[in-house]
Amino acid sequence: MIWILTFILFAIGVYGVVCKRNLVKIILGFMILDYAINLFLILIGYRKGGIAPIISQNENLQEFVSKAVDPLPQALVLTSIVIGLAITALFVAIAIRIYEKFGTFDISKIKELKG
Amino acid sequence: MIEVITSLFLIFMILGALIALESRDLFSSIISIGVVGFILSALFLFLKAPDIAIVQIVIEILTLVILIRATISRDVCFYEDTREFFPFAVNIIFLLLFSIIFISVLKYMPEFGEISSKVREFYLKEGFKKTGAANIVTSVILDFRGYDTLGEATVLFTSILGAVTLLRRRAKNE
Structure with a gap:
């Protein structure tokens, strides 16, 4: 059930990237794709009844190892989220330049790009 | 319990994403994507990932600021969105491909929370x-x-x- 819902979110992102003609909508579709993939990786790392991977002062290490959620996907998703911000900023910069040059966000009206 | 919370949040995220993509007004679609991001950060908190929840909130605010800077004071609020055949066909092909991969992988996916x-x-x-x-x-x-x-x-x-x-x-x- 949860995997299917995550896939639906991913599919909405693909629809936004491929079908939309407004540049801002394409950026939003890309962001939705990003969210879906990050969420999927975190869902893979989750364990039932898990605790956050932070050791407190008086905690048994054996018990902690058996209960804590997977720290590796969390660390890599942290990297991935920041890189997503960088890519979005670059996209928006390109979109602003295109708007200044052509006066529109609509990709079908940018005639001069056609070969 | 956690399945119910996750499914509910995911349904809200799907609704927000659809509104963000289909809204006619660019400003309201950016607000909707902000809603999706903040729901995602709350969901990270429920999934026992507090670091990622904090990072997601910060990144979401920065992204919203950047996107609002890109669209505000530009009269791009209303635009016609006519359907063209070619992108739609490409989309169908992509989604069919992804669905085939997804369904064939879904059999081998373990139950949620037991990995x-x-x-x-x-x-x-x-x-x-x-x-x-x-x-x-x-x-x-x-x-x-x-x-x-x-x-x-x-x-x-x-x-x-x-x-x-x-x-x-x-x-x-x-």
């Missing part, structure tokens, strides 16, 4: 001993996989450099 890997046990056991960090996520980012973080900083720097280069005014001696 265990050997790497996880290694990091949880050795993380505190070898690095002395109480937060295992931090020890993985900054110690075991420090080169990954260096690469991340490089990507961030390069992309911000590209954005600044694209957005700068004309050179002085032109």
